[in-house]
Amino acid sequence: MRNDALDAVEGLTRRALEEAGGRLLVIGLCGAQGSGKSTLAAGLRQRLQSDGIPAAILSIDDLYRTRAEREAMARSIHPLLxxxxxxxxxxxxxxLRVIDALERGEATLLPRFDKASDDPLPEGRWEKAATGTRLLLLEGWCVGALPQGAAALVEPVNALEREEDADGVWRAFVNRALAEDYQALFARLDRLVLLAAPDFGIVRRWRTQQEHDLRKEAGGGMPDARIARFVQHYERLTQHILEEMPGRADLTIRLDEMRRVIGICNG
Structure with a gap:
């Protein structure tokens, strides 16, 4: 991703910080898996902190429930959970508790999730945002997303939904959760930035590249066949985001299949 994307997000952020008048600014950064959200967030934090502006990053991936909690949901609601x-x-x-603490100006622990163990890291290994943090970057694949209408849930979008959620219980639960608790979290966003992939088809390739890199670096990573199934969990909502979010995001950065910026649009 070129610096023009970082420059655009930095410009939006600095203008918003001036308007915030000293209070905490929360910027949501949404983008499909592999679109470059983490790299963009890290680059922005580095630029701001070099100017003495305390900034923190929280990924929605670091808010995952414990494996035991998800196992209980799988038994009581639907196995796909x-x-x-x-x-x-x-x-x-x-x-929400993290945002509340940062708004009070407190030094705040930032949750961290260990994907290898599929559980949160112990609090002793969480990062800490500094006292008086001015900016929180909340990044994630569904940050700022809106729920779908009931009619859109009827037809499955892929083999996973057809074969493992034929009655629509899983997707209805996911949509209901998004419509309720998640809107309370996303209501705390002051600005929303979207990294828009060209289509969902590229997401599987991007995710496969990520997993291949993990295999090289740490000997981990999912096999390709497992990746193909895994990304189907994200397909419905990712497609929905790509269709509806550009019309309301404060900044949309359109990417090509090589993650090159091909367009920047202010909302």
Missing amino acids: RTRGVPGTHDVALG
């Missing part, structure tokens, strides 16, 4: 990722598998209340 065992897999982390979709609305309903995050501890939204934890995210």
Whole structure:
């Protein structure tokens, strides 16, 4: 991703910080898996902190519920909730507590999730946002998303939904969670930025590249066949986001299949 994306987000952020008048500013950064959200957030934090502006990053991935909690949901609601990722598998209340503490100006622990163990890290290994943090970047694949209408849930969008959620219980639960608790979290956003992939088809390729890199670096990563199934959990909502969010995001950065910026649009 070129610096023009970072420059655009930095410009939006600095203008918003001036308007915030010293209070905490929360910027949501939404983008499909592999779109470059983490890299963009880290670059922005580095630029701001070099100017003495305390900034923190919280990924929605770090708010995942424990494996035991998701196992309980899988037994009582639907087996697909065992897999982390979709609305309903995050501890939204934890995210709200983090924002509340930062708004009070407190030094605040930032949750961190260990994907290798599929559980949150112990609090002793969480990062800490500094006292007086001015900016929180909340990044994640569904940050700022809106629920779908009931009619849109009827037809499955892929094999996972057809074969493992034929009655629509899972997708209805996910949509309901997004419509309720998650809107309370997203209401705390002052600005919303979207990294828009060209389509969902590229997301599987991007995610596969990520997993291949993990295999090289740490000997981990999912096999390709498992990736193909895994990304289907995200397909419905990712497509919905790409269709509806550009019309209301404060900044939309359109990417090509190589993650090159092909357009920047202010909302």
